[in-house]
Amino acid sequence: MTHAGVVPACEANRLNGIISPNTSRLRENHRRIGREQEVPRLKKDYVHSLKKQNSPRLRKDRGRVALFVDEGNLFHAALSLGVQVNYARFLNYIMEGSQFSGAFLYTAVKSDEHRQQLQSRVDLEGYQIVGRKIIRYQDGSVKANLDVEIASDLIIKAFENSYDTAVLVSGDGDFTYAVKLVKQRGRKVEVISLSSMTSRRLIAMSDHYTDLSKIKHWICN
Template structure:
């Protein structure tokens, strides 16, 4: 009876929780970037938004990322994100002693989770960072439902333990990766800013 209690509490991606209400999405850009590298896929951010919203009413989708102001390609990507349904929260990258660059946005994510808790019913957190577990737990005590989406090998157990639902990115990779031709496009007049392209002959 108790044999399965040692296994990871992973809910199947097809499981849709009822009464998700208003959904707010919080994406740790760096965490998602490295997860995609491990999976060997390139994220289609239009499809990602469509998958995470799953037909619910989207309050807002936040994308948190470190930024190099001199990187024109990155600036172009962030401009595209802003015009395609995302609110971008950016912080300048800081060079570390080993020569690498990093921007920690845990505080910004935690503050926004708490500040908006009265306006959403479900928070979708795309991150595996255990430093966010305390904020997630605090939000759940305020009555919000928490869904954590991340790669299992990069996800802290402490974060999974305080979530109402956990989805392994590997289980939904087919739904969110770039393909030669995506069947979703941005539509400013759609309530979710997403429409499905249909064959003209249908």
């Protein structure tokens, strides 16, 4: 052993009170994914035929592996599947048979104390918590955006030669360009996310794609 947006306050129920990501943004992502699926050259069946969904543990050419978890995206994907991710099992699953180069969990935090609580959690051992404090508005909604941090770390660590393979846990199509730049540096990028919540362009740009629903039994409680 990596979203701007507004969320209803009633959705504050993950990772010991971390606020869930922007609901309106997720709806827009779904609309964008729908539009992408209309593009003939990126039809779902075609893209999936390019990306064999083998378990990462079956491949041995990954070199140094770094894990980047978009916690908000993963939370909603797990919610859709009706499961709860066990982060320790997830990390072990991803890194099995590979050289560990880092694991980064990008999430909203309520306070410095909350960040320390996350860092002390046994199931998050091995992860570096990358958080941004949430902004609360008078209408009860909150805002937290970590896309910039995720994309920046993917690119910077590739240029620093910190990893050979990046595992990006997110379906957000906004990361497509960052993945393209990382691959231009000779790095491989694997994407893990729920198919129905994943940009087809992101899948096409990746070297390997895994539908979260296919591995839920190995990474969930």
